[in-house]
Amino acid sequence: MDIKSHIRTIPHYPKKNIMFRDVSSLLQDAVGFGSSINELAKRYAAMEIDKVVGIEARGFIVGAPLAYALGKGFVPIRKKGKLPAETVGQDYDLEYGSDRIEIHIDSIARGERVLLADDLIATGGTAEAATKLIEKIGGKIIECCFIIDLPDVGGRGRLEKQGYSVFSLCEFAGT
Numbered sequence: 001m002d003i004k005s006h007i008r009t010i011p012h013y014p015k016k017n018i019m020f021r022d023v024s025s026l027l028q029d030a031v032g033f034g035s036s037i038n039e040l041a042k043r044y045a046a047m048e049i050d051k052v053v054g055i056e057a058r059g060f061i062v063g064a065p066l067a068y069a070l071g072k073g074f075v076p077i078r079k080k081g082k083l084p085a086e087t088v089g090q091d092y093d094l095e096y097g098s099d100r101i102e103i104h105i106d107s108i109a110r111g112e113r114v115l116l117a118d119d120l121i122a123t124g125g126t127a128e129a130a131t132k133l134i135e136k137i138g139g140k141i142i143e144c145c146f147i148i149d150l151p152d153v154g155g156r157g158r159l160e161k162q163g164y165s166v167f168s169l170c171e172f173a174g175t
Contacts, residue, residue, distance in 0.1 A: 003039070004170040006032035007148065021148050021172050023119045027061060036147055037062070039169055040117075041069035049142055050112035051075050055101070055130050056082070062147060063117035075107040075114075077130050088136050092129035101126065103133045110138030120148040121168065124155025131164060143167055150174075 008025040012018060026032045044066075053075045054063025060076055067074035080089060080100040087102040108114060114134050121127055121144070131141055141164055149156050149168035156166045 001032065001035040003032060003036055003147070004172070007170070007172075009172075019172070019174055021120060021150065023058060023147055026147070036169060037065045037069055040066050040145055043145075043167065044070055044115060044143075047115075047142060048113055049115045051108055051139070052115045052117055053077060053103075053108075053130065053134060053139075055116070055118045055126055058119035059117055062119050062145075066115075066117055066145075072115075075103065077101050077103050077133060088133060090129040090133045090136070092125045094125065099126075101129055101133065103137065105137055108134060108137050108139040112139050113142050114139040115142050116144040118144075118146050120150065121146045121155040121159075121166070122150045122153045124158035127155060127159060128162070131159070131162070148172060 006026040006029050008022045010020040010022055013020040049072055051073045052063045052067035054060045056078045064074045083102055083104055086105045088105050089100050089102040091098055091100045116130055127144055143165040144159055146168040149171045151171050152174055159166050
């Protein structure tokens, strides 16, 4: 299945000259969404993975069904103040300012092998912060996976320069 054809592009959103790649059109299509999760599950079925981690919020939509398909546990990374138990956090920079994400301190045991999942990799700032969080609590990142990669924005290269393996189901050139 051509997953890329199920992802709509919205020109000039959120600002002029940006081509927004909207994964919600893929998620709305049962066959397209199912094919995406199945393709990822096939890739990781033979790998030794203990947990799948998803980044709020669309990473939950990708990561949770992927964890289920692999028979693994799912761990959410959330925005600051959203998790009820003891957490550890990581600040990261945004285009205009900064933000913070957090993970439960007991969600990954030391040495567990982790697959990081999200819908899209653009600049890589959030994904980089997530990798730091996972490693802070003792997890070992096996790979970072995404449905969409925007290679011209540089996130994939940012993660690869730090030694992470990165996989995506499709790419869209440009911004």
